[in-house]
Amino acid sequence: MSLQASFSLRGRNPDVLTCIANLSNDEVFTPPEFANRMLDTLAEAWAADHNGANLWADKSVKFLDPCTKSGVFLREITNRLTQGLATEISDLQERVDHILTKQVFGIGITHLTSLLARRSLYCSKHANGEHSVAKSFDTHAGNIWFERTNHDWFNGRCVFCKASQSSYDREDGMETHAYAFIHTTDIEARVVELFGDKMQFDVIIGNPPYQLGSDGGTRDVPIYQRFVEQAKALQPRYLTMVIPSRWMASGLGLTEFRQAMLKDRSIRELIDFPAANDVFPGVEVKAGVCYFLWDASHDGDCKVTTMRGGEAIGPVLRNLGEYDIFVRDARAVSILHKVRAMSEPSINNILARDKEFGWTSNFDGFHKTKRPGDVPLYFIRKMKRGIGYIDRGDVTKSKHLTDYWKVLVPQAFNGGDAIPHQILGKPLIAPSPSVCTQSFLFFYVESLEAAKSIQSYYTTRFFRFLVSVRKITQHATHGTYTWVPMQTWDRNWTDEELYQKYDINEEEQAYIESQVRVMNIDDSENE
Known part of the structure; x- marks a missing residue:
């Protein structure tokens, strides 16, 4: 091939550089x-x-x-x-x-x-x-x-x-x-x-x-x-x-x-x-x-x-x-401004840290059946949730949180890149007393009623949208919840009520709903 041709025949198909496989x-x-x-x-x-x-x-x-x-x-x-x-x-x-x-x-x-x-x-x-x-x-x-x-x-x-x-x-x-x-x-x-x-x-x-x-x-x-x-x-x-x-x-x-x-x-x-x-x-x-x-x-x-x-x-x-x-996404900024303008404390004030009880996701030092003095231990193994039991005396880290009611939330959730997206895995209410492995973060409150209120808030599109602004990978860490404001835990929260509280207009609502899927919680998931 001539020199002229080598720099002029860019229209030839296929271009070899479109055909080679990636190294990794x-x-x-x-x-x-x-x-x-x-x-x-x-x-x-x-x-x-x-x-x-x-x-x-x-x-x-x-x-x-x-x-x-x-x-x-x-x-x-x-x-x-x-x-x-x-x-x-x-x-x-x-x-x-x-x-x-x-x-x-x-x-x-x-x-x-x-x-x-x-x-x-x-x-x-x-x-x-x-x-x-x-x-x-x-x-x-x-x-x-x-x-x-x-x-x-x-x-x-x-x-x-x-x-x-x-x-x-x-x-x-x-x-x-x-x-x-x-x-x-x-x-x-x-x-x-x-x-x-x-x-x-x-x-x-x-x-x-x-x-x-x-x-x-x-x-x-x-x-x-x-x-x-x-x-x-x-x-x-x-x-x-x-x-x-x-x-x-x-x-x-x-x-x-x-x-x-x-x-x-x-x-x-x-x-x-x-x-x-x-x-x-x-x-x-x-x-x-x-x-x-x-x-x-x-x-x-x-x-x-x-x-x-x-x-x-x-x-x-x-x-x-x-x-x-x-x-x-620039479209999220106006919503974020409205929420932050209220100067409310962040919900991560009642959110446990990563590995709060000290046990990694592959921890297996628990029993399958309950014994006297045991507390339930919640875990995720091979993408399946399970409950084991561990002696209360073996809880040595953050043991003061054992007797709170908890809303357990999976730390990892992928679900692909398609939108609208679920953003987070489904929550699970754990009773007092209870503990969990690193697979879960958890919100902790003093009553079942408060836990149910948090769960309703978590499932709203509004809540998960605010998480999505900071959640860029499959992992939802403690800091991912920074911009989610605290609420009062005395009611069943809905998107409509939250949209009204934060003056989220129809265009902003449509944007939120284009990004975040509805999350339905079956009562059996809290059993």
């Missing part, structure tokens, strides 16, 4: 269509900041993908530059050589992906190979760097990415997943090591690895935030990355990153996809994904767009740092 749910290949959407967002911002100038017609702009996998970003950038610079550099070979040697750079995340990226960009796994469209490279790597990097172990963990030494301390020839871009305290010096010179990248773009598996596979360690932080440290003009949306309200070890993102007035645009399948077909990423555009010259509110099933909500200009978490 944590190292996901970016579909070309989505990569181009991100590039469109970038180009629009560039034009707005440069009096309508065409980003792709500027031969001085440098691009870096610090976590390249398929090479799709670099390929599509090169394609656009090849067209945009046609007037300024009329000779195609000269133009392509200039773009590939002076403007486009990448860092592979594994040996395999570095080869794939070079094949996508140079049409050859060797940048200086016979079939490469670039004719000016002296090395096989060209501007897509990869070398095996090792973790820096301390007390069984990598000091840079927190990977487990028992899982990732691997022999030669195996991938370490120690990504070069984030395994350094001096990223500018690392760039010099990689590319042989100090670089000022105008644009950093990518889809970083999302997490590393833990020892037992139950608590994966997020790492995408480290790519964002390192990219900012390089002080580009623009930064755009696609990352999991979990950072907005939760995530292991993401508190500082969330606070930094919410306070960062340089984030110009945020496009949020609550269902990751809308971006990565067939891939499940809990809480969805998003991409953002960070602009060094921007100092203000952020344009936020929510995308679900092809429908766009927004863009809406918002202050990302209005709350301690990010309220994903």
Whole structure:
């Protein structure tokens, strides 16, 4: 195929980069269509900041993908530059050589992906190979760097990415997943090591690895935030990355990153996809994904767009740092303002903490039949609820809560991404005395009547909507209930009564009901 053809036949089907399988749910290949959407967002911002100038017609702009996998970003950038610079550099070979040697750079995340990226960009796994469209490279790597990097172990963990030494301390020839871009305290010096010179990248773009598996596979360690932080440290003009949306309200070890993102007035645009399948077909990423555009010259509110099933909500200009978490849907904000304006205490004042009695979800130190002196113990095992019995004397943590009536609520509930959603698992009233494992949180009160009142409140759409604003994954922690206000426990609460109390108008009611399903409680569930 001729050089001209290699950069002009983008309409051929199928594009090979739409056909390759993902490495895993944590190292996901970016579909070309989505990569181009991100590039469109970038180009629009560039034009707005440069009096309508065409980003792709500027031969001085440098691009870096610090976590390249398929090479799709670099390929599509090169394609656009090849067209945009046609007037300024009329000779195609000269133009392509200039773009590939002076403007486009990448860092592979594994040996395999570095080869794939070079094949996508140079049409050859060797940048200086016979079939490469670039004719000016002296090395096989060209501007897509990869070398095996090792973790820096301390007390069984990598000091840079927190990977487990028992899982990732691997022999030669195996991938370490120690990504070069984030395994350094001096990223500018690392760039010099990689590319042989100090670089000022105008644009950093990518889809970083999302997490590393833990020892037992139950608590994966997020790492995408480290790519964002390192990219900012390089002080580009623009930064755009696609990352999991979990950072907005939760995530292991993401508190500082969330606070930094919410306070960062340089984030110009945020496009949020609550269902990751809308971006990565067939891939499940809990809480969805998003991409953002960070602009060094921007100092203000952020344009936020929510995308679900092809429908766009927004863009809406918002202050990302209005709350301690990010309220994903702008339509929820007016409702939240009305509720918080009442300045009522939070219901989490009567909500137990995680593992209140000290027993994990797999605790099995109980009896199946009741003995004298026992209290009932409620648990969930293999997604089924059960009741066992344990001696009161074995309750050593939070034993003062044993004799309260309780409304037990499952700590985890998924139910998929479809809306309207149930948000929370069904509640269960437990008598006084009683205890439970970590599978449940519980509200505690002094009478059955109060417990029934709380249960009625919990089942309202209003209650579960306020939880949903903070609940971004399947887990509903103590903090998830922060914005649910306390009520008086002397009645059977209904949505109609709550809508009237908080002046929720018809449009807001319709929105709540479009998001939250009706929850019906069978009396037998409280037996």
